[in-house]
Amino acid sequence: MEKLSELIEQRDLKGIRQWLVDTGSLEIAEALTRVEPEQRALTFRLIPKDRSLDVFEMLDVPYQQEILSTLRDSNVRDILENMEPDDRAKLLDEMPPALAKQLLEGLSFKERRLTSMLLGYPENSAGRIMSPEFVELHGEMFIKDAMEKVRTSGRGVEAIYSFPITDDKGRLSGTIDLGDLVMADPLQKVGDLLTEEKYSVTTDQDQVEASRFLLETGFAALPVLDSDNHLVGVLTFDDAMEVLRESDTEDILRTGASEPLNAPYLSASLFMLARTRAVWLLVLALAATLTVNVLNIFQVTLQSVIKLSLFIPLLIGIGGNIGSQSATIIIRAMALGEVYFSDLLKVLVREIRVGFLLGLILGALSLPVVGPFFGWDMAVVLGSSLLSIATLAAFAGSVLPMFAKRIGIDPAVVSAPIISTLVDASGLIIYFLIAKAILNI
């Protein structure tokens, strides 16, 4: 993969041309992401015409935009004209509106219609990622005729592995996979192959929900219905897959206190990198000022028993970790459709018990470790603080994300970082109150 970089360094134009002929589109796309922008644009123009679209479609949107900006208008038009409608919509969607509009107008009527239709659906809706071109079969068709229709009208259609079946009134009556079609007796009717299961998603359904549903059904694609129950497209497996991975990335980054980059790491500018993180940091810093106030209030206590301060980082660290655990586990369970808001009580009981159990273990362990060195009263203060903070953390960590999702906020936004910061402040209060009581300061 570093071959290209070498050839470029050696300015070996002939070598590059040869390499682009011998190498698979995927390797080329990979290699392109690993060279400097100028070289990328230059190399892309050297790719044999019949492969360049292939390679282009394998690149992430930021690279696609970058390359388009260096091509002649005619080439730009060629590429856009031949992209899959949903990929094209995704690309245009992330461009400056004026430019997107201009490019859209450069398309043929058919392609423009398809793309505008997709862009017409709300952001993050299934309608945005569906394939508006598909082969529709009828229950009354014979298998052999269905196969014939697939052959004649299926060329160049992305959604070729699953077909929506409609009845004589044009209503969706099911879905059939290409595999079953191939296996079936040519003289059977399509309708005979339908199971009683009739799955579909709607254009304004959330992308992630719809994609997860497709995966669960095990079909290669699902019909997409608009608000009037008209069949307007199909959601294909690979697009669903991409959506799920992106939402996983989002969850992972937010659990790590950062916003998604929406670009490959190495192609993101320093400014982008900082911006996706600064927002979170400022919010967290603000929340953290709570701890300053709490400590300020208990300054006298702290002054009189300085050793209390020694355990502050340990205590809030552990509290934060337990809160993060609960939040992360619940958020993932919700993302995988294992837990719904209706399970709130069940979840709460479990998490509180787990938190209590963990607090008990840690508290018990702390006694013999802390006692001999800092006094047994101090050990008791620490142990009981651990127990109460652990329980509180598990409670907060599970309930907050569930309510967030309930009111339509991505639960990952109130995940690990926020939870632990909130637990920090409340944990300190608990710690000092217990200390005052036991050490009667």
Add this chain to the structure above:
Amino acid sequence: MEKLSELIEQRDLKGIRQWLVDTGSLEIAEALTRVEPEQRALTFRLIPKDRSLDVFEMLDVPYQQEILSTLRDSNVRDILENMEPDDRAKLLDEMPPALAKQLLEGLSFKERRLTSMLLGYPENSAGRIMSPEFVELHGEMFIKDAMEKVRTSGRGVEAIYSFPITDDKGRLSGTIDLGDLVMADPLQKVGDLLTEEKYSVTTDQDQVEASRFLLETGFAALPVLDSDNHLVGVLTFDDAMEVLRESDTEDILRTGASEPLNAPYLSASLFMLARTRAVWLLVLALAATLTVNVLNIFQVTLQSVIKLSLFIPLLIGIGGNIGSQSATIIIRAMALGEVYFSDLLKVLVREIRVGFLLGLILGALSLPVVGPFFGWDMAVVLGSSLLSIATLAAFAGSVLPMFAKRIGIDPAVVSAPIISTLVDASGLIIYFLIAKAILNI
């Protein structure tokens, strides 16, 4: 979906039977996961024979095990015999070896052979999740004959959307998707449809790597070669998808300081929940004792300037957050194949610059906020500490995961929680050294 629970409460056996007939396998599987174990087993036995396998295969392994344990041996044998080899291997793999062996012996020779073969490959290897049953085509075949072979020998084969092509010497010469086969002219030769791209994975390749590669190629399945380059199976899209989601779950949970549950949240026992978290907590608690020692060393400084303690949680909180950000972003970039170890230097430079930038912003903001209330010297101490800690955190957060992966440890293990705990201790040292210098204590 709550319909089943109601019917069960009403002890309406007739109603349940009817519901099981009217409802799709997927809904049944979903509903089963939401009732008590006894009801689950009971309800499962009421599912019409022709559907029960369907439903069974849609359940997660823990539920499958639970249900099997309640069925008569003959039914257990039926179910296992008819499962996909890879699904069966996955199920047996998580059973007590003795029981697994016994069940394995209950299988027909063919199915037993396939399953043992899969189980023979190393854990987390592509060999474990491949489909050992597939239709192999030859480059010299005419399309119509290829289609015929697919029809005759493809029945019941999971991997029906992509076929490995071998040449006359039996060597893999490429892959062809069912869609292209259907579209092609029946009198063309299979070999004519092959592109110069020849993708495959190997049996002992890491599951996650192999799955990501399949996704990138855009094929519905890829051939799997063993160490002698023999074609022994195909890796299908849906299995790859499952692997990737599981590894994403793993990354998310580890970023949140917990080990994967390997079971749906609600079906996990309290003990399992606690265990997956306790390990992490003990490690983190141990690491956190560092902070106690650090503070102990600087106790005098702390005593003389008590207000220093007020900012400890805030300072280490922010440091931890910046470290988590870097770690999470880099780990995800590696998981998506955007960043390799060879990029270490590039990454380091970027992260250190980002960390410095963020520290600068936070430090600058802290001055006017802290100065008026706690004195300007204190403000300078805090500001410069923020700057240095932010830079250090970004450095540690990016370099540690990359080295972890390099030496074969899942980078997610040294992600957010560990990083922030380590940054805590070192951050405190920096803080106090700066304080001693500026406040000349």
